[in-house]
Amino acid sequence: MPTDVEMPILTAKDFASDQDVRWCPGCGDYAILNQVRKVVAKMGRRREKTVFVSGIGCSSRFPYYMNTYGFHTIHGRAPAIATGVKMANPDLDVWLVTGDGDGLSIGGNHLIHMLRRNVDVNMLLFNNRIYGLTKGQYSPTSEEGKKTKSSPSGSIDMPLSPLSVALAAEASFVARAIDVDRALADVIERAAKHKGSSFVEIYQDCNIFNHKAFDYATDKASKLDNVIYLEHGKPLVFGKDRNKGIWLDNSRKPKVVTLGQGITEENLLIHDENDEKHAFMLSRMSYPDFPEPMGVLYRIKDDCYEDLLAEQVHDAIVAKGAGTLDTLLESNDTYTIEA
Amino acid sequence: MIAGSETGASAKDTQKIASAVVRFAGDSGDGMQLAGTQFTDTSAAVGNDVATLPDFPAEIRAPAGTVAGVSGFQINFADAEIHTPGDVVNALIAMNPAAFKAHIDDVEQGGIVVANDSEFNKINLKKAGYPEGYNPLDDEVFTQKFKIYRVPITRLNEEALADSGLGSKDVGRCKNMFALGLIYWMYDRPIDQTTSYIDNYFSKKKKMPQVAAANINALKSGFYFGETTEMFPVRYQVAKATITPGKYRKITGNEALTLGLVAASKLSEKTCIYCTYPITPASDILHSLAAMRNYGVKTYQAEDEIAAVCAAIGVSFAGQMGVTGTSGPGLALKSEAIGLAVMTELPLIIVNVQRGGPSTGLPTKTEQSDLLQAMYGRNGDCPLVVLAPQSPADCFDTAIEAVRIAFRHMVPVIIMSDGYIANGAEPWLLPDPTTFEKIKVEHPTDPDSFEVYGRDENLARPWAPPGTPGLEHRIGGLEKENISGNVSYDPENHQEMTNLRQAKIQKVAEFIAPVEPHGDGSGDLLVLGWGGTYGSIITAVDRARAAGRSVSAVHLRHLNPLPSNIGDVLKRFKKVLIPELNTGQLRMIIRDRFLVDAKGLNKVQGKPFLVEEIEQAIELMVDNRWPDRVSVIPRQHKVSVD
Ligand code: SF4
Numbered sequence: 001m002p003t004d005v006e007m008p009i010l011t012a013k014d015f016a017s018d019q020d021v022r023w024c025p026g027c028g029d030y031a032i033l034n035q036v037r038k039v040v041a042k043m044g045r046r047r048e049k050t051v052f053v054s055g056i057g058c059s060s061r062f063p064y065y066m067n068t069y070g071f072h073t074i075h076g077r078a079p080a081i082a083t084g085v086k087m088a089n090p091d092l093d094v095w096l097v098t099g100d101g102d103g104l105s106i107g108g109n110h111l112i113h114m115l116r117r118n119v120d121v122n123m124l125l126f127n128n129r130i131y132g133l134t135k136g137q138y139s140p141t142s143e144e145g146k147k148t149k150s151s152p153s154g155s156i157d158m159p160l161s162p163l164s165v166a167l168a169a170e171a172s173f174v175a176r177a178i179d180v181d182r183a184l185a186d187v188i189e190r191a192a193k194h195k196g197s198s199f200v201e202i203y204q205d206c207n208i209f210n211h212k213a214f215d216y217a218t219d220k221a222s223k224l225d226n227v228i229y230l231e232h233g234k235p236l237v238f239g240k241d242r243n244k245g246i247w248l249d250n251s252r253k254p255k256v257v258t259l260g261q262g263i264t265e266e267n268l269l270i271h272d273e274n275d276e277k278h279a280f281m282l283s284r285m286s287y288p289d290f291p292e293p294m295g296v297l298y299r300i301k302d303d304c305y306e307d308l309l310a311e312q313v314h315d316a317i318v319a320k321g322a323g324t325l326d327t328l329l330e331s332n333d334t335y336t337i338e339a
Numbered sequence: 340m341i342a343g344s345e346t347g348a349s350a351k352d353t354q355k356i357a358s359a360v361v362r363f364a365g366d367s368g369d370g371m372q373l374a375g376t377q378f379t380d381t382s383a384a385v386g387n388d389v390a391t392l393p394d395f396p397a398e399i400r401a402p403a404g405t406v407a408g409v410s411g412f413q414i415n416f417a418d419a420e421i422h423t424p425g426d427v428v429n430a431l432i433a434m435n436p437a438a439f440k441a442h443i444d445d446v447e448q449g450g451i452v453v454a455n456d457s458e459f460n461k462i463n464l465k466k467a468g469y470p471e472g473y474n475p476l477d478d479e480v481f482t483q484k485f486k487i488y489r490v491p492i493t494r495l496n497e498e499a500l501a502d503s504g505l506g507s508k509d510v511g512r513c514k515n516m517f518a519l520g521l522i523y524w525m526y527d528r529p530i531d532q533t534t535s536y537i538d539n540y541f542s543k544k545k546k547m548p549q550v551a552a553a554n555i556n557a558l559k560s561g562f563y564f565g566e567t568t569e570m571f572p573v574r575y576q577v578a579k580a581t582i583t584p585g586k587y588r589k590i591t592g593n594e595a596l597t598l599g600l601v602a603a604s605k606l607s608e609k610t611c612i613y614c615t616y617p618i619t620p621a622s623d624i625l626h627s628l629a630a631m632r633n634y635g636v637k638t639y640q641a642e643d644e645i646a647a648v649c650a651a652i653g654v655s656f657a658g659q660m661g662v663t664g665t666s667g668p669g670l671a672l673k674s675e676a677i678g679l680a681v682m683t684e685l686p687l688i689i690v691n692v693q694r695g696g697p698s699t700g701l702p703t704k705t706e707q708s709d710l711l712q713a714m715y716g717r718n719g720d721c722p723l724v725v726l727a728p729q730s731p732a733d734c735f736d737t738a739i740e741a742v743r744i745a746f747r748h749m750v751p752v753i754i755m756s757d758g759y760i761a762n763g764a765e766p767w768l769l770p771d772p773t774t775f776e777k778i779k780v781e782h783p784t785d786p787d788s789f790e791v792y793g794r795d796e797n798l799a800r801p802w803a804p805p806g807t808p809g810l811e812h813r814i815g816g817l818e819k820e821n822i823s824g825n826v827s828y829d830p831e832n833h834q835e836m837t838n839l840r841q842a843k844i845q846k847v848a849e850f851i852a853p854v855e856p857h858g859d860g861s862g863d864l865l866v867l868g869w870g871g872t873y874g875s876i877i878t879a880v881d882r883a884r885a886a887g888r889s890v891s892a893v894h895l896r897h898l899n900p901l902p903s904n905i906g907d908v909l910k911r912f913k914k915v916l917i918p919e920l921n922t923g924q925l926r927m928i929i930r931d932r933f934l935v936d937a938k939g940l941n942k943v944q945g946k947p948f949l950v951e952e953i954e955q956a957i958e959l960m961v962d963n964r965w966p967d968r969v970s971v972i973p974r975q976h977k978v979s980v981d
Contacts, residue, residue: 017813019825048808053653056816063813064826069805071656072815073649074679080646084653084661085805087612087637092657092805110649113642309637316632323634325605325772328598331588332539334769335384339584 012037017067028179028204039188050093053082055102059126062097076107079114082121086306096123100141115169117305118196128206136209163283166199173198174298230295235268238291273299352573358417360425364442365434367410370515375412377533383589383766386579387416391764392424404466409441418578422874426949436467452485457493499560503553513557520561527576590767592731592760597627599738607778609660614639614650618666619702620758621692644672655685658804664690667709678717683814684800686745693757695945704945705758708921713753722844725899727755729873732767749799759947760871791824798843853904858891865912869895879953888961939970
């Protein structure tokens with residue numbers, strides 16, 4: 001980019017499209033939309049270089065509300081489409097917005113494979129533990145026994161942990177945040193800065209079909225006892241009075257302990273973002289047995305698929321010379337028929 | 340001195356023939372495809388016209404020695420132009436009893452059978468399913484009908500390679516070259532092309548000079564065996580065909596398609612990104628393109644068929660050349676995403692190499708039964724462009740045309756190849772790249788005049804890839820308002836957009852040359868075909884015309900939209916016959932569009948048409964012997980009339 005061109009500084013407002021936002025009043029999606037707009041503005045991202053790709057579901061309306069390039073695709077397939085976009089143009093800043101149904105049910109396969117390839121995409125998975133757009137059926141993250149229209153006797157499906165799935169899929173960046181939590185902006189920003197697939201699970205309140213599903217993690221009175229904010233290199237301390245922590249017992253299983261009576265912060269588990277096993281353990285900690293981890297669970301540096309692909313093209317050209325139309329038709333086994 | 344270069348030195352009789360059909364058949368591990376390919380390359384290089392039909396089992400390694408595990412390769416080579424691999428086999432090379440059993444019915448009366456006698460032992464005869472104590476080589480039914488040569492190929496090969504230093508397994512692997520050498524002698528072909536292939540492949544590429552030497556030795560031994568043994572009284576000569584002079588290469592449909600895609604990428608200055616999931620018989624396109632990174636080609640082996648087409652759509656959205664390739668079952672999986680490409684009006688190339696269906700069907704066999712799927716197999720009214728190449732080399736031009744149409748009209752294009760032309764080969768006169776027309780692509784840049792679903796003279800919307808300042812916009816699978824591209828649920832707009840999507844496809848017809856019948860502009864019978872049946876149809880029509888019948892042919896490359904004059908052409912003939920390797924899919928379309936009482940010749944046996952089958956159907960129709968029905972199904976090489 002020529003340096004003499006002044007690029008105007010964009011604000012969150014500049015990233016808002018002219019479309020009316022059509023989520024239900026009180027839906028958690030609004031808060032996430034606002035944070036994302038702020039983060040991309042703050043980071044100086046350019047609208048023309050930014051692409052939001054989504055699948056199907058309430059969350060997947062997201063691209064319409066961003067004044068960037070956007071592609072509202074088909075159910076579950078956004079990771080595959082985003083991969084195509086990055087292969088075609090690795091310079092683009094690609095975001096992917098999905099939900100628990102879109103990303104983990106119909107599109108589970110694509111989610112896994114985009115993450116393992118480490119395509120440089122920021123994936124925001126809005127987890128509201130319900131199907132909203134189709135009016136309230138249980139989802140792959142709904143708790144066992146959940147009564148919904150499609151499970152009047154209670155769901156008999158075992159829910160899965162999106163974070164565990166992401167880690168098992170070799171994601172290079174795995175984090176979690178909550179729609180109404182102030183920490184959300186920071187997590188999104190770190191995800192955006194990460195080169196490679198960033199997976200962010202966002203607890204999102206579906207005001208209509210699963211209201212207060214995350215009350216334990218958002219209610220002022222209880223939340224500090226039910227979530228734990230992760231900080232790299234710091235001990236795992238939580239609680240309203242910051243008097244509780246996580247340590248490993250003799251069988252190396254996590255355990256909630258109360259500080260005092262000989263237990264100090266030094267005895268606690270230290271958060272290490274670069275430790276896969278540690279991250280997986282954190283991903284298994286769930287309410288009510290444990291405080292649920294918020295923030296960046298895992299982050300490593302790894303090559304991106306689209307860069308490796310471009311590199312192979314580059315190397316082949318260096319090794320064999322750039323192919324042309326003439327060399328294309330020639331081959332080892334041509335022969336000439338004389339007149 | 341190179342064996343075979345001394346033509347005519349042999350004391351034996353040499354008989355001149357116009358053409359021959361040779362089929363190599365053996366266990367799938369016997370190297371029959373390589374033997375066949377080498378024979379083809381050599382025949383092409385000596386100036387024959389050639390057409391091939393490889394035939395492999397669906398299992399990679401079916402139990403050795405069984406009929407299910409037989410792999411065959413048929414080649415027709417001639418001193419004149421030919422379009423098909425031939426109806427009947429003149430010479431069969433049967434490497435074991437199973438190969439004999441699987442293929443003997445296709446050999447002409449009086450035809451040659453070279454049987455690898457070493458393998459006709461008790462165990463192998465049993466594996467092939469012959470009754471205890473029976474050997475077909477001793478059966479008068481066969482010995483009287485065919486010229487059977489019992490050559491102990493396995494043993495002779497072992498003896499020839501006794502000092503090769505290779506283990507017995509590796510020695511055994513050379514016996515296809517012994518057989519090839521013998522057949523080279525029998526048809527008076529030089530072996531030097533194959534020796535240099537072996538040398539390149541085994542010595543230079545694989546660094547196995549010992550294996551190379553053994554293979555060459557086996558090849559020569561087979562050749563000399565033919566020359567010295569008393570067994571073969573004659574050898575045959577097929578003279579050069581009068582072929583347009585120039586530089587040629589032998590090419591399969593999958594290879595030609597690959598080259599066409601890369602050429603289109605160069606002509607449009609777009610990166611070809613081929614997104615696919617391995618599937619028979621399309622995988623070779625992936626293999627070839629994956630080795631062409633130095634052409635700027637990117638390949639993406641997706642997690643499944645759906646991801647493959649979706650990635651290709653992402654590529655197109657981002658402004659490059661998105662291509663996906665598959666076969667019937669994969670096309671079914673891609674339907675929803677193809678609908679997205681239609682809705683978002685993005686260019687997209689979908690290669691469908693058809694195979695026998697439904698479901699997994701006959702993965703390695705050919706069929707044309709995906710036409711209706713390609714035309715209509717999506718939710719909603721969802722038209723797109725459908726093209727079909729007619730021969731292996733034609734895949735090159737079809738691929739370029741597909742990209743040209745996709746870019747000019749902002750539509751998905753399906754290329755309907757099939758297993759027969761994908762794996763079959765023919766000589767290809769290399770075109771002159773300087774004569775290729777560029778593929779023009781325009782991307783808008785002016786924010787003031789930009790409308791996401793604005794229309795040009797072809798009704799195409801502008802292609803504005805991300806990265807273009809000021810043109811930020813959102814697209815998706817929801818219905819769009821015309822011009823603005825905003826989501827719209829308006830009833831009248833939906834009607835208008837549905838009509839527009841159809842009209843866009845119809846616009847493509849303006850760029851398609853009118854069809855001209857092969858033969859006459861009118862007459863008793865028009866034989867209408869599409870895709871890979873071209874060779875058989877044209878040959879049959881030419882023969883019927885030579886016999887004085889008023890028959891002409893039209894072969895469609897454009898299935899959707901159809902060429903604009905096709906309706907008029909159909910009406911100028913008294914009758915219409917549509918031969919297809921399905922139960923009448925084009926016939927259904929033609930009857931639907933033009934209310935023409937077309938009859939069908941419909942074959943679904945996993946094999947291409949024999950010329951004879953079409954010839955007989957032509958005769959039945961022209962001679963008014965066609966019973967009052969709409970279709971005839973060929974059976975055992977005979978068109979049934981009852
Ligand atoms: S249904 Fe639920 S998730 Fe969907 S917009 Fe309404 S509140 Fe939000």
